[in-house]
Amino acid sequence: MEKWGSQSAPPTIWGMTWFFRTISWHRRKIAAVLAALGAFALLTHFSGAAEPSGRVVIVTHAISAGAALGAGDVSVAAVPEALIPAGALTDPDEAVGRSAAVSLAAQTIMQPPLLVSGAPPPKGRSLVPITVLDAQLRDILSPGLRVALVSSMGDVPGIVTDDAVIHTMPQVASSSLVTTSQAALVLVEVPSALAPEVSMLGQSGQLSIFLSG
DSSP states (O other), rough: OOOOOOOOOOHHHHHHHHHHHHHTTTHHHHHHHHHHHHHHHHHHHSSSSOOOOOEEEESOBBOOOOOBBBBGGGEEEEEEEGGGGTTTTGGGOOOOOOBBBSBBBBTOOOOOEEEESSSSOOTTTEEEEEOOOOHHHHHHHOTTTTTEEOOOOOOSSEEEEEEEEEOOOOOOTTTTTTHHHHHHHHEEEEEEGHHHHHHHHTTTTTTEEOOOO
């Protein structure tokens, strides 16, 4: 039987040597082919059937509670159907001119409970949210009720205004649309000149409400 000497190698070893040499010589071409295959796979993945979507109204930037929505505050966007909540608005005119019932983050899909119902405040007056932690007090604050807002800052409480009116209350306290802190907000209509002060004190819990008639 013929034996392989020190200067010869079995066919299997020669075959492996040829294979690895071929890989080494053509590694750049092989790498290019693999890269092309990878790109093709990505294109195939992203060019597949598009997920069903619908067009809904979203806010284009953060909106504070009580702020009136203008044409530049909302737009129509395509959203996957799985993410569209029931009752989502589809026409910007349904939101423009109305006020936000709660603070809205950018890209929020608009729904009726997120908007204040009723007429906007008259000229010279603004809607401002204030925190009312007492649930029993919130229950008796009906729209149109005139109240006084008293600041608890300092040693002696001071009346910020006795010309505040409870606005239409959004019924969203039990909805997943709002957080617990948002559900504790009450919208009051006050003179526009006092709106910044009322907003600052009211949302930090430093205002008390007293019925004035």
